[in-house]
Amino acid sequence: MSTTVEMVRRPSSGAEQAPPSGALGRLRWAVVDGWVMTGRNMRHVIRSPEEIVLYFSLPIMFVLVFGYVFGSGMAVPGDGSYREFLLPGVFVMTMLYGLGATASQIAVDTGRGVVDRFRSLPMARSALLTGRAGADLLRALLELTVLVVCGLLVGWRWRNGVGDALAAVGLILLLRLAFTWLGILLGLLVPNPDTVSVIVFPFAFPLTALSNVFVAPELLPDWLGAIAAWNPLSATVAAARELFGNPGTGGESWAAQHALLLAVGWPVLLIAVLAPLAVRRYQRLSR
């Protein structure tokens, strides 16, 4: 190790900008630092290619298994192809399963010494969480791209124009953002990365089963159908089907008829509740 430290060109602590005092300056730092942390988390994805393969294999498997294996025995209300009915559901389901990765990454980050370094830097403290949310949204966008290509290959189409299709993608990402905050909260509550990725599954699976992802709610017994119709997953799936122009839309229930409203309302409500809880939990690291 070289022991001669150059003093001359070394930036002193004055070289960095002073911490902002106004609300606007703080917000700007929060955005800039959140973006830097997003980049850091995306570098993690790039540095572990085996994980990328895993991320993409799961949704592709969903399309193939449900589209071809189970799909042959499934009915769609009205007339339509089951695979066209299914694809928006798989898009949304993939978003839900992403929360396991979110939770375990947050658990890894806060469980190691590196969180002390972040918290001792003059950066926005929110950036560790918002950077996670940002990176997971970017990853979700990648996953959706892969799924859309997959869908096109098995005969799924969007039929109402690009504008509506993009709106549907927007709604799906909005739900992913809500699940991201759920994942962040879980990762902070259960700081063991192995445990947290396991506990997500028994929670996520019934949520998917009791929704309109695989079966239209009106084909279920009344009480199950009501649960399925009001499921936040169902709202986004129904809205996406409507915007993509895929079969299986409509239905008698109020929830089914106001799918677009619910597809915005549910995620916004979830974020409004979960994000402050996660932030509060994160601040408890100082205790």
Next chain:
Amino acid sequence: MTDETSAVVARGLRKTYGRTTALDGFDLTVPRGTVCGLLGPNGAGKTTALRVLTTLLRFDAGHARVAGHDVTRRPERVRAAIGLTGQYAAVDETLSGRQNLVLFGRLRHLPARMVRQRSDELLDQFGLTDVAGRSAATYSGGMRRRLDLAASLITTPEVLFLDEPTTGLDPRSRNGLWDAIRTLVTGGTTVLLTTQYLEEADQLADRISVVDAGRVVAEGTPAELKTRFGADRIELVVRHAGQLPAAAGLVERVTGGQVHVDRETRRLSAPVADRITALADLLRALQDASIAVEDVVLRRPTLDEAFLNITGHGASERTEVAA
């Protein structure tokens, strides 16, 4: 040195976790440009004190200023002025060494060009250029510590906190890290380091604060602590075992202290207050009594002895209570 011009000032810090009291009236003053060593057994409260001073941990009572900023009221100002290198290397294991430095530089809001240039300089200084592109998870313990220290030096911190910086390092890496720290201090940085190693404190620190049960129980330069809390000892080896009892009687009369006798090696030792007078008196008394000696030594106290006398136990004998 007044409180305003000191790099670190802590007054009456208290911190409890449930029933455990980690800090119990912790007071500390570190003048600018000096190295202060916090020395104490595991669970004494050293790490808690460091976490409070680096804004990582809230405390229950007292107040603290670092680099002139109040830790509670202006934590972001404190963070801008400090560097922290923790007990467990706080780097992003997945990222490469260079990516780590660039990340931490950008989070300090330095211009991108300066961050890149500074990262390259630091990689070079700490001998990490060859492994700069490799993920930090593949680094050896010494390399990781060096990267960790480099990450604290992207801007020159006013106050650098080092939490057991060399725990678990081999002697060569340890010496290298010590050199780097000394060089920093010549540049005007104030260093507050915790350590369990008395030698480390002796080597690096201008002043040592001995921490026990959540408070500073003794403070001074290493030499002062040794003189104040350790005693000089006189040791002599008698030629004939038969003269041991007579010699022991003489030593006791001259030094007034308790004499330790080792029959096997015919060695006597006792603490002395005034070393030179005691030595002269003892030699004269021995000659008068015709007791032949093979060796006489005056031994300076070690920091170990001082530490033992201050805390009543050795540096690493206590079991861990709280981090």
